[in-house]
Amino acid sequence: MVHIWLRAEQRDNETRVGLTPKGAVELMAAGMRVSVEVSPTRVIPDAEYQQAGCTMVPSHSWPDAPKDAIIFGLKELPEDGTPLPHRHIMFGHAFKGQPAGLRLLQRFKAGGGTLLDLEYLTDDNGRRLAAFGYWAGYAGAAVALKCWAAQQHGGIAGPIGAYESSTHLLADLQSDLVATGSHRPDALIIGALGRVGSGVADLCTAMGVATTKWDMAETSSGGPFPEVLAHALFFNCVLARPGTPVFVPGDTGTQHRRLSVIADIACDPDSDFSPIKVYDQTTTWETPALRVHDTPALDVTAIDNLPSMLPLESSQDYAEQLLPVLASLSKPDASVWSRATAIYTQHIARL
Template sequence: MSDLPHVWMRHETRASERRAPLVPEHAARLVSQGVQITVEESPQRVFPLAEYVRAGCRTAPAGSWVDAPGDQHILGLKELPDAPGALRHRHIFFGHAYKGQARADELLARFAAGGGALLDLEYLTDDSGRRLAAFGYWAGYVGAALAVLHRRDELPVPLSTLDRDELDDRLRRGAGAGGDALVIGALGRSGRGACDALETAGLSPVRWDVAETRDLDREALLGHDVLVNTVLVNRPVPPFLTPEDLDDPRRRIRVVVDVTCDVTSECNVLPVYTSTTSWERPVLRLRDGERPVDLIAIDNLPSLLPLEASHAFSAELHPHLLDLNGDASPWKRALRLFEDAVDSAHLPPAEETAHAE
């Protein structure tokens, strides 16, 4: 294997993003094995910077990754700031750029302009295509918990970081209330998390997975009070829920939770809304009247439980960071996927872009 990598963990610019892709405990393990890690200051990150210092990490001001040496792998979670326009590093984060999402071509063009690359965490997979690191369990858990609280008229607005024990106590206090629930994708990470939260709330969710969605029983789907979608698809499929379904007189659904939030993608299986909800406004009313239906579609749900979510994700990710500069196939696959996406978008390479400007 070649020289060990240099990892630079950036500050997240979204104010509600409190997670970390690498926690101090796992950073210390990597440092002990020779990995150089720089951690940016971040006022909202759930782990104090001092914990990373004790782990042997270097520190840097928030946003200083733009001037970092070119051999640094810039590690983050959510969207990059709009500047710089040309990205010269290899970035590791959830890019949301391969399924036709809004601004996807713009992001890819920034990498093409700077000669950098996107190593998308959503597509860091093993040989069978299974994701190696994911926040899915806690996304599903929090999404289903919010649905229960909203159905009981107990959802705090605006939302703020949750304490796991306090959240579970609140779910148990109203055990059984809130109607029945259907979880689609129940066998996956997110689905298991959603089912666990619902069971904590005293509910026994109906569990659907591939077999049930292959030949969808629409009347059965509409016959539940709460619908939690945890299915992440990588190609267009017939939608699970449509605007026409919301107007169907058979509909019992009162709360829809979309954990995957593929709202701007052609792979969206719930084309009943056009923008995500937020911590400030977690609920969107889709239909009013005598049979209202509300939507919760927050695209960083696990950040509401940042400690649990960060520890779980970092435990899965950090062993693979050792091989960033080596021949490990997961990173090679992620790089090939990026290169194919740039080629498909017909973007000019960095030197041609510079010449044109």
């Protein structure tokens, strides 16, 4: 029997979940066992999982779970250096040479476990089967506009938080923009045809922000791309990988430009392949904007858990996409899990 152990997230400002009670019912009906850690912060209350028939277990008890349990969470594990003997389904951020990722892989190697990375659950054509991308783009565009609005008052964006719904977010953002006057910035989106770019475009449309939409065809020349400097806002929606062009060179701050806010929604600053070269660290909910140049102001926003700003909508959407993939865990030869295991094996062999 496949045993899925849904862990309670341990990262600040992370209330999302990848399996809803409704989804758990479907998995259990298919013969799986579902254990759910108690969590006071999860956006879906514990009582709903209990009513669905899940086995409730103590918070953060996954290290003591049966060795055949598959530990399922979204974001990082605590960096305590302990060996990891289980199979884990999560966003590991470990396969692009990231320092924290290498430490994580060492823990899996020491414990004999396996990282089944959510980013690498793909179909036969390499397309991800489930992604938070749309909501990352939607929330990321909102944060970028908050950064721009703060600049109009001579300041820098203050703390952000989670919203009950996208309707509440739009109302709050509209208030920020109205306070700046009738002027709206324009924006360039690179990666506009993907999930992330679609979320950016929809938020911008709702806020009256004119957008220029680029994708692979417009960036095939490899750069440089002076159009980035000609827009007030720039949204990077392209995952860092070998061959990705540089969209924002390191000297961008000193160039003649209209550009004032860079939203790196793909957010992989410590990867060698990052196309945004003016910064090297993520930003946070407490400090969403990093000022990389003063005159005129140039801010970068790069938050790596943006969908958590809309935790209920993003969780429901993602969980619905992922459910058929989780259901296929009962098939030992399911290609999606075979590919994910092979990717892990390839990277662990390099240690």
